Amino acid sequence: MIGAERAMDEAERRLISVTVNEVVHRAEVDVRLTLADFLRHTLQLTGTHVGCEHGVCGACTVLVGGHTARSCLMLAVQAHGHSVVTIEGLSTEGQPLPPLQQALADHHGLQCGFCTPGILTTLTELLRDNPSPSDEDIRVALSGNICRCTGYQGIVAAVRSLLPSAGREVRG
Amino acid sequence: MKPAPFAYHRPTTLDEAVAMLAEVAPLEGRVIAGGQSLIPMMALRLAYPTHLVDINGIGELDRVAVEGGELVVGALARHVRFETPVEPGPTGRLLARVAHNIAHFPIRSRGTMCGSLANADPASEWCLAAVTLDARLVARSRSGTREIAARDYFLGIMMTTLEPEEILVEVRLPLLPADARAGFYEFSRRAGDFALASCLCAYTLEGGLIARAWLGVGGAEAHPRRIADAEAALVGQPAGEAAFRAAAEIAAAGIDPLEDANTNAAYRRDLVRTVVRRALEAASRDAGV
Numbered sequence: 001m002i003g004a005e006r007a008m009d010e011a012e013r014r015l016i017s018v019t020v021n022e023v024v025h026r027a028e029v030d031v032r033l034t035l036a037d038f039l040r041h042t043l044q045l046t047g048t049h050v051g052c053e054h055g056v057c058g059a060c061t062v063l064v065g066g067h068t069a070r071s072c073l074m075l076a077v078q079a080h081g082h083s084v085v086t087i088e089g090l091s092t093e094g095q096p097l098p099p100l101q102q103a104l105a106d107h108h109g110l111q112c113g114f115c116t117p118g119i120l121t122t123l124t125e126l127l128r129d130n131p132s133p134s135d136e137d138i139r140v141a142l143s144g145n146i147c148r149c150t151g152y153q154g155i156v157a158a159v160r161s162l163l164p165s166a167g168r169e170v171r172g
Numbered sequence: 173m174k175p176a177p178f179a180y181h182r183p184t185t186l187d188e189a190v191a192m193l194a195e196v197a198p199l200e201g202r203v204i205a206g207g208q209s210l211i212p213m214m215a216l217r218l219a220y221p222t223h224l225v226d227i228n229g230i231g232e233l234d235r236v237a238v239e240g241g242e243l244v245v246g247a248l249a250r251h252v253r254f255e256t257p258v259e260p261g262p263t264g265r266l267l268a269r270v271a272h273n274i275a276h277f278p279i280r281s282r283g284t285m286c287g288s289l290a291n292a293d294p295a296s297e298w299c300l301a302a303v304t305l306d307a308r309l310v311a312r313s314r315s316g317t318r319e320i321a322a323r324d325y326f327l328g329i330m331m332t333t334l335e336p337e338e339i340l341v342e343v344r345l346p347l348l349p350a351d352a353r354a355g356f357y358e359f360s361r362r363a364g365d366f367a368l369a370s371c372l373c374a375y376t377l378e379g380g381l382i383a384r385a386w387l388g389v390g391g392a393e394a395h396p397r398r399i400a401d402a403e404a405a406l407v408g409q410p411a412g413e414a415a416f417r418a419a420a421e422i423a424a425a426g427i428d429p430l431e432d433a434n435t436n437a438a439y440r441r442d443l444v445r446t447v448v449r450r451a452l453e454a455a456s457r458d459a460g461v
Contacts, residue, residue, distance in 0.1 A: 012179050031180035031224075034211075054212035061278050067252070068278040073211045077180055078228060122278070143363035144276025 016080040020045065021089030029076045035069075036060045038076035039086055047087035047117050051146070058145035061118035062086050068125045087117035090124060099162055100124065107158040111149030118145050123159060132163055175214035182226045186312065189227055190339060194314040196223035197336040203227055205247055208275070208283035209291045225339075233341060243267075243345040247287070251280035262374065262458065263305070263347045266354035269454075270297045270372065273356070276364045286340045289325075292332045292395060294430060295366040297358070299326065300396035304372045304388030307345045311338040319344075326395035329430075348386070352376050353411075355455030357447045358391065367391035368435060369443035371423070371451035375406060382406045387419060387452075392427050392444050399423045402448065411456050420448035 012031045017024060020043060027042050036053075039045045039062070051057035053072045060071040063085040071084075091098050097105065100123060110116045119142065126133055126141040133141070138159045142152060160166060181196070183189040193201060201223030204210055213219035227233060227247060234248035236258050243263060254271035257264030274280055274288075274297055288298040289309060302309070307322040311334055318338075325332050334340060348354060358370030370390040375382045385403040390396035402419040409415035429440035 011177050014180065030177075032175045032177055034174070034215075037174075054215050055208060055279065058276070058278070064281075067281040069282050070208075070278050072215070073208055073279075073282065075180075075207070075211070077182075078207070078226065125277070140363065141277065144278055 014077050014080075016077055018076070018079045018081075019083040021085060022083075031075065031077050033076045034072050035062070035064075035074040035076050035079050035084070036071035038079070039071060039084070042076075045086050045088050049114055049117055051114065056146070057115070058118040058122065059115050061121045061145065063121055063125065066125075068122055085121070087120055090120055100127065100158070103158040103161050104155065107161060108154035109150060109158040110154075115145055115147045115149075119147065119155060123155075127159070127162070132165070133159065135160070175211070176217060176220040178221055179223045180226065181223065182229050184229045184231075186230055186232060186339070186341065189225055189230060190312055190314045190337075192225050193339060194337045196225065199223060201225060201336075203290070203339055205287040206250060206283035207287075208279050209287070209293070227339065238347070239344075241347050243347060244342055245285050245345065246342045247284060247340060249285055251275075251283050251285065251288075252277070254285070255280070259347065261347055261350050262352045262354045263345065265458065266348070266356060266372070266374065267301065269356050270301055273297055273358050273367070273370075274364075279364075286343055289343060290332070290334060290340045292326055292330045293366070294329055294393065294395055295368075295370070295391040296396070297356075297367070297370065297372075297390065300370055300372050300388050300390030302343060302345065303396045304374075304386050304398050305345050305348070306386075306398075307343050309334075309340055310342045310344065311335070312341045313338045317341075323398065326397075328394045348374050349376050349384075352384075353455045353458035355451040355453070355458060357450040357454055359443055359447055369440060369447045370396075371444070371447040373448070373451045373455055375411060375455060377411060380410055382409055382411055382415065387423070387448065389423055389427060389444055389448065392429055392440050394428075394430065399426060401426055406452075411452075416449050416452040416456075419452065420445045423448045 017026045039048045049059040051059035055070045055073045062071045181192050202221035204224045233246040235246040236249045237244045251274050254267045257268045285298045288296045302322040309320045352374045354374035356372045358367040360367050369392045373387040375385045385406040387402045388398045402423040405419045424441045424445035429437040
């Protein structure tokens with residue numbers, strides 16, 4: 001009845017509909033395709049980076065239904081009917097960078113940029129849910145994102161520069 | 173790293189799910205909920221189920237409720253749900269403290285408590301909470317429903333008495349008494365990493381002395397376990413440094429420590445001694461009392 005006899009090498013495909021950055025995409029995908037690979041390979045949204053591909057590095061973090069999730073740890077079929085926001089959805093081409101991205105640039109919050117898409121989705125959620133995070137809150141939020149360039153200080157400084165109290169603090 | 177091919181099933185009712193699982197479990201079929209442990213294992217080809225039964229579409233499993241002095245947690249209740257207390261007593265406060273120690277937020281937004289219990293990693297915080305609080309696990313298969321006491325559930329590293337054709341549909345955690353003080357402490361090398369040792373504990377006081385005690389150790393043995401001898405050392409004593417140190421010493425001496433290349437038995441015992449003492453100290457400061 002449910003294909004229990006299905007041969008393992010026969011790739012099962014499903015039709016899915018996923019809203020990505022406010023655009024509805026319909027596609028037929030292998031059921032074993034991860035959401036990360038769906039974004040990158042099927043939709044050509046290569047801003048979402050894949051580092052470790054097993055949920056440790058945080059580079060592939062996107063927003064699913066408004067909450068951060070590792071896109072390498074979700075199947076594309078599991079995103080069916082859901083709304084996803086990627087790094088491409090956080091700014092508009094031809095427009096000035098949004099404050100968070102500009103702050104990251106101003107405070108040397110990125111160098112090679114590989115981890116940056118995951119850092120930005122993580123910080124977008126942090127600042128939405130907690131507009132006045134402490135340094136510890138910022139560091140806890142970042143603890144799931146591995147950056148090998150910045151040493152994190154610039155990233156923390158960038159977030160601090162956006163807080164209401166920023167004028168009273170020493171930057172850097 | 174991509175998962176090996178599998179067939180995907182997405183039931184919308186529990187009856188449908190257990191019927192599917194009965195059919196595919198003998199063929200290495202698996203249940204998937206949050207997938208935060210199973211998907212990485214599939215990506216690394218440490219697991220290669222031929223069928224996945226995805227229970228995310230079964231709305232009745234997405235619940236957390238207090239019923240008859242128990243906290244009932246359905247199979248789709250995700251870790252993030254516990255970050256703010258799910259009930260006003262010490263259990264809600266304790267689970268909130270525990271939840272913040274589970275991996276990172278993007279994992280907690282997907283992973284589930286019942287999934288952690290089914291996976292049974294020795295370092296799992298929820299496995300420690302279930303066994304220490306005397307939880308009952310409710311397993312459902314096509315042939316019916318059964319309850320498993322947490323103390324009888326864990327068999328070894330990632331091994332449990334859950335049968336392949338059973339779905340862990342909910343866990344029932346008895347609420348701690350309203351005047352209980354509860355504490356939790358875990359040690360890991362990096363934020364969000366697996367605990368090398370952890371302790372969850374609670375006690376009640378009568379006339380200034382500890383009347384009832386709950387104390388479990390996780391991450392240090394093949395599965396989390398309640399340490400009866402350490403609990404006995406607490407009962408009848410004033411809640412303070414002497415009793416806490418005595419209980420910690422007994423727990424450290426009584427465990428059968430896991431060893432790996434970075435962690436030998438002596439180090440694990442030292443960690444257990446420390447996490448037990450710190451968890452008890454945390455309980456003595458439990459703010460809600």
